[in-house]
Amino acid sequence: MSTLVEVGRLAGVTPATVSNVLRGRGRVSDATRERVLAAVQQLGYRPNLNARALVEGRPHTIALIVSSIANPFYPEFALAVEKAVRKRDYFLLVCNTNNDPAQEAAYLDAVGGSLAQGVLVMNADFVRVEELLALRRRGVPVVLCMWEKPDEAPELPYIGVDFHQAGVIAAEHLLKLGHTRIGAVVGSEPTGNHIWRYRGFCDALARAGVPHPPEEVRFGGDTIDAGRNAAHGLLAAVPDLSAIFVSNDLPAIGVLQAAADLGLEVPSDLSVIGITDIQLAHQVRPALTTVAVPSEEAAELAVQLMMEVIEDGNNAVPRHAMTSVPQLVVRDSTARVRRSRN
Amino acid sequence: MSTLVEVGRLAGVTPATVSNVLRGRGRVSDATRERVLAAVQQLGYRPNLNARALVEGRPHTIALIVSSIANPFYPEFALAVEKAVRKRDYFLLVCNTNNDPAQEAAYLDAVGGSLAQGVLVMNADFVRVEELLALRRRGVPVVLCMWEKPDEAPELPYIGVDFHQAGVIAAEHLLKLGHTRIGAVVGSEPTGNHIWRYRGFCDALARAGVPHPPEEVRFGGDTIDAGRNAAHGLLAAVPDLSAIFVSNDLPAIGVLQAAADLGLEVPSDLSVIGITDIQLAHQVRPALTTVAVPSEEAAELAVQLMMEVIEDGNNAVPRHAMTSVPQLVVRDSTARVRRSRN
DNA sequence: ATGAAAGCGCTAACAA
């Protein structure tokens, strides 16, 4: 690992000149530039990014805090974030908290303000906004990716996604197919993250005059297994459902499995629709109809917002941005309702 | 962002003492320690990890280079690596090269030696060992995770996995079920990464005296789509296969889909077996029988090896370690052969 | 038990 000084010595100049050559700042004669470049080449010199970060007061690194890589959506999103970050010549530090608050705290402590210049936080039920506010107060730029509760807007910059509308879109697709007995499987607690998706669904049903009694919804976790279990319970209690709205793709896939377990054909016996459009959605059979969330766009917007916050010194009023509206993606898990399946 | 100096000023001591308190080095009186800790608390002080890295000559960060997050195995592996790294109090910098050599080079340049103390490289067909050797020559510790070509051992530290044996195990499972017409779908080119898996398969068949003519194998990409296409071609050419060996889970899932496309029941009409045991393997229907690769162990070993390389100053003879042997995981995609399906 | 001083590798004034 050679240093600027060594390069300078070899080229017969001072480190400052080498720095100027490398950064393209200041005026340097062509002859000097070439000698310097040759020396860099010869020594295989690479700048020490730590030293640079130290003197510049900030590293060219952004951290992304995700709660779990087990949920396949997060890697997909992380990839999108990484692209957006690289585009701006930053590096991405991926911090997996593994759903462990202690882990999360440890990361925030360590990463905020020194290892990374700012922290992007993926939404999740357990995000403790308090901690993030404290981090922000310490001067660390924080941006929430994909906030989905319009009624609880946090005092932090965030990217909003209209999940209420996603719920509406899903419900309207089912209604348009003639379904009137539609159950719901929600991948969070009733007060949890997915509540607005469910509200959108309920609102659309109400608007259409289609009843949706409380026994036709199940709340649970955001996993395939939870979705399968919920669907088993739901279908046992209300066997004549012709369609199930699911608040996320992962539990929707669980619902697909439950249908298979029960010998129900999807979509002829039962239609299933999810939200998000993760890769798995078109890899399972039958391929899942879903409402695609613009996650690439959300990633790009989040990074863009982060850059703005950084520019503005992190003191400006917290701002936010909305992604474009989610889009229906029709695949093979939904179909026109049949007269009756008994 | 407060500094050591500020903490010291508040506590009425010099930065050196604060450092001693925080790092638990040197002797400090209890009274002083408490005052310092109180000041730290009051200011919300967090050490600047860049400065620390600079003075210590190396950051507490390890980089992981992966080629693509599109392949779901990589995030799973990245998670395991992250755990192993965190256990040793390091941070993980995830670098996704997106299968782009330029990206990879950019990462290696930037990360090696300053942003990260060492570089873990996930295996892939395109890993250009030359670049990595150059990096190592520049003094950057490099460890290859999961090397699978025993005949082309690189001049770099690596973790080996016996994929030949994985192929053997898969083949023997099929043979034990009575299959004698077994096709193969390989998720790489004939000279590519998966070749030893296929050799293992072939060796086991040969040993059992079961013929495997060249027209019963298809080579292709390591994706679901490639697997499906390969299976379509294979089953069109050789319709009376009763089982297909696939060199990886992702294309194996594609084979499952091809079977569904053709109206073949798995496993009654056709048995399918993969290798790796990614999460998807038990999420698809029918759940995939596969040979599980000890990837958590590989991650742990890779990080451990990295630590050793770091300790030994990166100059010692490249060493390597092998994971334990892959294990058969029987699920629902394999069954005893039927007499005949026509 | 604590302080003083030097320096990690780099950048950014300012001088020459």
Added chain:
DNA sequence: TTGTTAGCGCTTTCAT
């Protein structure tokens, strides 16, 4: 056009 100087925040001898 190039060199000099100072300093980013921290750790680490070596004194006291």
